[in-house]
Amino acid sequence: MVTTYVFGLLYYAATGIYFFYDSYIPIAVFLGMHLLFTDPSTSPRTELGRLIFGALYGLSTVALYAALGHMGLPTFYDKLLQVPILNLSIKLIDRGVRSVPRPPSRQRNLAYMSVWAAVFAAMSAAQGVGDSHPGQWLPFWQRACAEGRAYACPYYERVVLDDCDRGSRWACGELQRPPGVASARPTLGDYPIVLRGSKGPIRDVSRAGLEALACRERWPGACDPPP
Incomplete structure (x- = not known):
């Protein structure tokens, strides 16, 4: 988990966009890590071996995601x-680290759980996990595309196309916008579609709720006071 998160931070620092687009650690990868590590039959018995095992899983997920995407294949299999x-x-990992498996103890298990809880809390606060990742929202990719960030424009266009298929007039117009022409501002009728990002339908579809959400997602002009 930490390996994948650190890679995501380094990738963002180098490119200005997110490797997994809408998260540092996709939820399926997050669940896969925990299911693998908590099952004694699918993880090394030594403590150092488990750390190496986790790092290998995180790095291999990154490598497979990049390779599958480059070949045009479904990236879902990057975690499998x-x-x-x-x-x-x-x-082989256990033999390589030359460490003797230790019997479980309550004190050591408590220490591991405490460290895991602290790391998880820190990552949640830093938007490493959760539903508030900036890459979920269109304005981030709109700005990244305008800045010429690698891979930003194709992803932005794909998300806008999906929103157009869902019935957003703004999204359909955005697909036809000539180069060099400023993007129009979505209307209140577009908000329930374009504000959902990569998540499910929006629950609060009141005017106040939609405008507040648009401001949080940093849509241009959404935070301006009404005239």
């Missing part, structure tokens, strides 16, 4: 294809 290989390497 490496699992059989990692499972077969458990004994």
Whole structure:
């Protein structure tokens, strides 16, 4: 988990966009990590071996995501294809670290749980996990595309196309906007579609709720006071 998160931070620092687009750690990867590590049959028995195992899973997920995306294949399998290989390497990892498995103890388990809780809380506060990641919202990708960030424009256009298919007139007009022409501002009728980002339908569709959400997502002009 930490390996994938740190890679995401470094990637953002180098490119100005997010590697997984709408999250530092996709929820499916997050769940996969915990299911693998908590099952004794799918993780090394040594403590150092588990750390190496986790780092290998995180790095292999990143590598597979990039490779599958480059080949035009579904990136969903980035969290699955490496699992059989990692499972077969458990004994090799344990032998490589030359560490003797320790019997479980309450004190050590409590220490691990405390460290995990602290790391999870820190990552949540830094938007490493959760539903407030900036990459979920269109304004981030709109700005990144305007700045010429690599891969930003294709992703932005794909999301806008999805919003157009859902019935947003603004999104359909955005797809036809000539280069060099400023983007129009979405209307209140577009907000329930374009503000949802990569998540499900918006619950609060009142005018005040939609305008507040548009401001939080940093849509141009959304935070301006009414005339």
